[in-house]
Amino acid sequence: MTAFVRVSGPPNSNFLVGYPGISATLPRIEGRVEIRPGQGYSQPVHVSLVTVCLQRRESIHPSADSVMRGHLASPRKEITDIVGKEMLLYRSPSGRESEAILSMDLPFVIFIPYGRGGEEIARRVPPASLQLDKRTAETYYEIMVTVQHGHSEQRKHYFPVPITRYDTLSTFGMYNRPEAAERVADHLITLGISLPRWSYGPLDPVSVYIKLSPNPDQMHKAKKVTIKTITVSIEEEIIFNHEGDEPQRKTKTLSKHQQSINVRMPEAGFFTNMGLVFPARELRDSEGILPRSRREFPMYAVTGFTTTGTLYKIEYYLVVKAAMSSTKDIQLRQPIVVCPFDHAGCKEEMEAIEQAAKDAAHVSPDNPMLPAAQIIRDNDPNGLRALGVSVVGGQKKPLIE
Incomplete structure (x- = not known):
């Protein structure tokens, strides 16, 4: 039984909070992994593990812009990296292969590295999303959610996130x-x-x-x-x-x-x-x-x-x-x-960057104070009620309060 998986950002804003490249704004990705049954909204789905991470994909093809199309060129070279750390959002209780779930909302925050850690690649500020003409070089990011359904099946879901760097603004x-x-x-x-x-x-x-x-x-x-x-x-x-x-x-x-x-x-x-x-x-x-x-x-x-x-x-x-x-x-x-960005665009960003730095002063990377996960299991007494469903005469009907 497959699950419907979605990632939603904070209300009225993007996944990306803060300004990558500017450490004072604590650049981070905030969101919520939402898992629902894939077929029939009250049909439980079996989940044993949920993880989330930010993944960077980079590729180059130097000869893609060459006029000679027929010549033997080197193939496209690609790498895939995890930015920061992979986060475990849910694991079924020990001794049980999986749990039957009606709905799951799992908040997360992934801090984007902002220290120029020299040899420590894990601490380097990730490069901005970019696609050159004819895809001679490209870098893009995606949130990858892995959902494990029991022993046999593991599914990965990808959600693109554009990332821009702000440490080259001409107003600095x-x-x-x-x-x-x-x-x-x-x-x-x-x-x-x-x-x-x-x-x-x-x-x-x-x-x-x-x-x-x-x-x-x-x-x-x-x-x-x-x-x-x-x-x-x-x-x-x-x-x-x-x-x-x-x-x-x-x-x-x-x-x-x-x-x-x-x-x-x-x-x-x-x-x-x-x-x-x-x-x-x-x-x-x-x-x-x-x-x-x-x-x-x-x-x-x-x-x-x-x-x-x-x-x-x-x-x-x-x-x-x-x-x-x-x-x-x-x-x-x-x-x-x-x-x-042009000089006028850079000036406009300065005020927002200052505000983001003030907001980030209240955030601790070690304890980002996430809201609690909301998990409705199949055997919860009011589980169906939370989905707006009630059982009438052995049949599931929309719940009218």
């Missing part, structure tokens, strides 16, 4: 400090850049302060240099199997802006400000309609963002290139962080 102070870098070519010219901030989301302006300065010890040579063009671009680098033997890198230029200069190198150096807009993905179709999002993946206005999984890693760089005559060209790659 650590991303709003200027970042500077320098690179020298032929001991003649130094390229220096400065970024006012280094976390960006869709349609955020990216501005960079650029300085080309001559080497004062070789001024006569440096003065002969002509600055032809300066190019600023944003590159996305996906490293597949980054922890394995043969990492595979794929780099793509997302946006590019070139400025013609054609100026001889001044003694005081050459200074300019350049900028571009971080590219966004159009979520609406040609008729302006938002397609229905898949339950496993949140809808992002970016194709990818800074993230590190077990099988893949996505990194972003701001690349500044100065093309010159009479000396080598200089290229500087500065790492930046890409967030799935």
